[in-house]
Amino acid sequence: MLSSRYKDKLFQGMGITASVSCLLILVIFLGFIIYQGVDRLSWDFLINLPSRFADRAGIYTAWIGTLWIMVLTASISFPIGVGAGIYLEEYGKKNWLNKILEINIANLAGVPSIIYGLLGLEVFVRIMKMGNSILAGALTLTLLILPIIIVSTREALRAVPPSLKAASEALGASKWQTIWHQILPASFGGILTGFILAISRAVGETAPLIVIGALAYVPFVPRSPLDEFTVLPIQIFNWVSRPQHEFVINAAAAIIVLLVITFALNGVAVYMRHRWQKKIQW
Amino acid sequence: MRIKEKVIEKILAVCALLTVLTTVGIILILLVEAVGFFREVSIIEFLTETQWTPLFTQKSYGILPLLAGTFLTSAIAISVALPTGLIIAVYLNEYASKRMKNIVKPLLEVLAVVPTVVYGFFALMIVTPFLKMFIPELSGFNALSPGIVMGIMIIPFVSSLSEDALSSVPGSLRQAAFGMGSTKFQTAFRVMIPAASSGIIVSAILAISRAIGETMIVAIAAGHQARFTLDPTVPIETITAYIVQITMGDVPYGTLAYKTIFAAGITLFIFTFILNNISFWIRSRYQQKYE
Numbered sequence: 001m002l003s004s005r006y007k008d009k010l011f012q013g014m015g016i017t018a019s020v021s022c023l024l025i026l027v028i029f030l031g032f033i034i035y036q037g038v039d040r041l042s043w044d045f046l047i048n049l050p051s052r053f054a055d056r057a058g059i060y061t062a063w064i065g066t067l068w069i070m071v072l073t074a075s076i077s078f079p080i081g082v083g084a085g086i087y088l089e090e091y092g093k094k095n096w097l098n099k100i101l102e103i104n105i106a107n108l109a110g111v112p113s114i115i116y117g118l119l120g121l122e123v124f125v126r127i128m129k130m131g132n133s134i135l136a137g138a139l140t141l142t143l144l145i146l147p148i149i150i151v152s153t154r155e156a157l158r159a160v161p162p163s164l165k166a167a168s169e170a171l172g173a174s175k176w177q178t179i180w181h182q183i184l185p186a187s188f189g190g191i192l193t194g195f196i197l198a199i200s201r202a203v204g205e206t207a208p209l210i211v212i213g214a215l216a217y218v219p220f221v222p223r224s225p226l227d228e229f230t231v232l233p234i235q236i237f238n239w240v241s242r243p244q245h246e247f248v249i250n251a252a253a254a255i256i257v258l259l260v261i262t263f264a265l266n267g268v269a270v271y272m273r274h275r276w277q278k279k280i281q282w
Numbered sequence: 283m284r285i286k287e288k289v290i291e292k293i294l295a296v297c298a299l300l301t302v303l304t305t306v307g308i309i310l311i312l313l314v315e316a317v318g319f320f321r322e323v324s325i326i327e328f329l330t331e332t333q334w335t336p337l338f339t340q341k342s343y344g345i346l347p348l349l350a351g352t353f354l355t356s357a358i359a360i361s362v363a364l365p366t367g368l369i370i371a372v373y374l375n376e377y378a379s380k381r382m383k384n385i386v387k388p389l390l391e392v393l394a395v396v397p398t399v400v401y402g403f404f405a406l407m408i409v410t411p412f413l414k415m416f417i418p419e420l421s422g423f424n425a426l427s428p429g430i431v432m433g434i435m436i437i438p439f440v441s442s443l444s445e446d447a448l449s450s451v452p453g454s455l456r457q458a459a460f461g462m463g464s465t466k467f468q469t470a471f472r473v474m475i476p477a478a479s480s481g482i483i484v485s486a487i488l489a490i491s492r493a494i495g496e497t498m499i500v501a502i503a504a505g506h507q508a509r510f511t512l513d514p515t516v517p518i519e520t521i522t523a524y525i526v527q528i529t530m531g532d533v534p535y536g537t538l539a540y541k542t543i544f545a546a547g548i549t550l551f552i553f554t555f556i557l558n559n560i561s562f563w564i565r566s567r568y569q570q571k572y573e
Binding site: 004005007008011012014015016018019022023025026028029032033036079080081083084086087088091092100101103104105106107108110111112113114115116117118119121122123126143146147150174175176200203204205206207210211212213216233236237240241248251252255258259262263266270 | 286287290291293294295297298299300301302304305307308311312315366369370372373374377378386388389390392393395396397398399400402403404406407408434437438465466467468470488491494495496497498501502522525526529530535543544547550551554555557558559562
C-alpha cells in the first residue's frame with residue numbers, strides 16, 4: 001500500500017512528465033522540420049512555379065493562392081460572423097427559435113471539416129457553377145469558420161459591462177446606436193482576436209479544399225476569384241505523398257512557410273488579446 | 283430612424299439564419315446523394331459486406347473496412363490523448379504553481395494551432411520510422427503512427443476542456459477536502475474529478491468526435507488500403523481518407539464512385555452528430571450544478 005504522501009509525489013512527477021513530454025515532442029517536431037527544410041528555403045523557392053523536378057519547384061502559386069483564400073474568406077466571413085454574433089447576443093430573445101439557433105451553431109462547430117468540403121462541392125462548385133475556383137474555396141471555408149467567429153464575437157460582446165449599455169440607452173440612444181457607438185468599439189479587440197484565430201484555422205485547412213477540387217498542380221498565378229488555385233497545405237500534401245526524398249525536403253521547406261504564417265496570425269491574436277485586456281479595465 | 287433600426291435587425295437575423303441554412307444544406311446534400319447511392323447498392327450490402335473496393339473491377343461496397351480503420355485510429359488517438367490530457371489538466375489545476383501554469387498552457391496551445399497536414403508529415407517522417415525501431419514488422423503506412431500523432435494533436439483540446447471543468451468546481455470543495463486532512467492527490471481524485479466528471483466526460487466525447495473526423499493525418503500516413511482489420515501495423519483507410527482519395531482523382535460527377543463519397547460522408551456525419559449531441563445533453567443536464 002502506497003502512502004498518500006508518496007502517491008502525491010508520484011502524481012506530481014507524472015504531471016510534470018506529461019507536460020514536459022508534450023512540449024518536448026513539439027520541439028522535436030519543429031526542430032526536425034527546420035533541420036530538413038531550412039536549407040531549401042530561398043528566394044527562388046518562394047517565386048518559382050511548381051515543377052516535376054524537385055530542385056526547380058517552388059511555392060509561388062501555393063502561397064499566392066493561400067493569400068487569396070485568406071483575404072477572400074476574411075472579407076466574406078467577418079461581416080456575416082460578427083453580424084450573426086450581434087444578433088444572437090443583443091437581439092436574441094429567449095424563445096425556441098434562438099434556442100435552435102444556439103444548438104445548431106454548437107453542432108456546426110463539431111461537424112468534421114471534410115463534410116463542409118462535400119457541401120461546398122455540391123452547392124458552390126456544382127449547383128452555383130463556380131467550378132473549383134478560389135471563390136468556391138473561400139465560401140466553403142467561410143461556412144467552416146462562421147461558428148468559431150460567432151461564438152467568439154458573442155463572448156466579446158458579453159464581456160462589455162451592462163452599465164455601459166444602460167448609460168447609452170438612458171441618454172436616449174436607440175438600440176443600434178448603442179451597439180454601433182458603444183458596445184462594438186468596447187468589444188472590438190475581443191472580436192478581432194477571435195476572428196484572427198478563425199482565419200488562422202482557415203489558412204491551415206486542407207481537406208475541404210481538396211474535396212472541392214483545388215488542384216495540386218497549378219502552373220499559373222490566379223488573377224481573379226474565379227480562377228483555379230492551389231494553397232500551401234495542398235502543395236505540402238502533394239509533396240509528402242511522393243516517394244522521392246527531394247520532394248520531402250520541399251515539403252519541409254513549405255511547412256516552415258505555412259507555420260510562419262499560422263504562428264504570425266496567432267501571435268497577433270494573442271498580442272491583441274493581451275493589449276485589449278490591459279487597456280480596458282472596467 | 284425606426285425603419286433603419288428594423289432593417290438592421292433583419293439583416294443581422296439573416297446572418298444568423300445562414301447557420302441554419304448551412305446545417306440544412308449539409309443534411310440535404312448528404313441525403314440526396316446517399317439516396318442515389320442506395321438506389322444502386324443495397325443498404326444490407328453497405329452495412330454487412332467486409333470489402334470496400336469501389337475503384338476495382340471486382341466492385342464491393344461494404345463500409346465495414348472504412349469503419350474499422352476509423353475506429354482503430356480514433357481508439358489509438360483517444361488512448362494517447364485522454365490519459366495525458368487529463369493528467370496535465372489535474373496537474374495544472376491542482377499542483378502546478380501559477381508561474382508553471384502560465385508557461386505550460388500557452389505552449390500547449392501551440393500544439394493545437396499547427397495545421398493537420400503538418401501533423402501528417404510528422405507521422406509519416408518521424409513517428410513511423412521511430413516506431414519501426416521497436417516494431418520491425420510495422421508497415422511504412424499503418425494505423426498506429428497516425429493514431430498516436432492524432433492523439434498528440436488532441437491533447438491540448440482534452441486538457442483545456444478538462445481544466446475548465448476542474449476550475450469551475452467551487453474552491454470551497456477543495457478547501458473542505460484539505461481541511462479534512464486530505465493530500466492533494468486525494469483531493470484531486472476523490473473530490474475534484476468526481477465533481478467535474480460531467481465536464482470531463484464532455485471533453486472525452488468531443489475528443490472522440492474530433493478523432494473520427496480528422497482527415498489529413500490519416501490521409502498521409504495510414505495508407506489508403508481499405509481493410510477489415512484491427513491490426514495497427516498494416517495499411518488501412520478511414521472514412522475521411524477515402525473521401526480525400528476519391529476527390530483527388532478524376533471521378534466524374536454523377537457516377538456511382540462519386541456517390542460513394544456521400545454515402546461515406548453521411549456515415550461520418552451521423553457518428554459525429556450523435557457524439558456532439560450526447561455532449562450537449564450532458565452539458566445542459568449537469569452544468570448548472572454549481573451555479
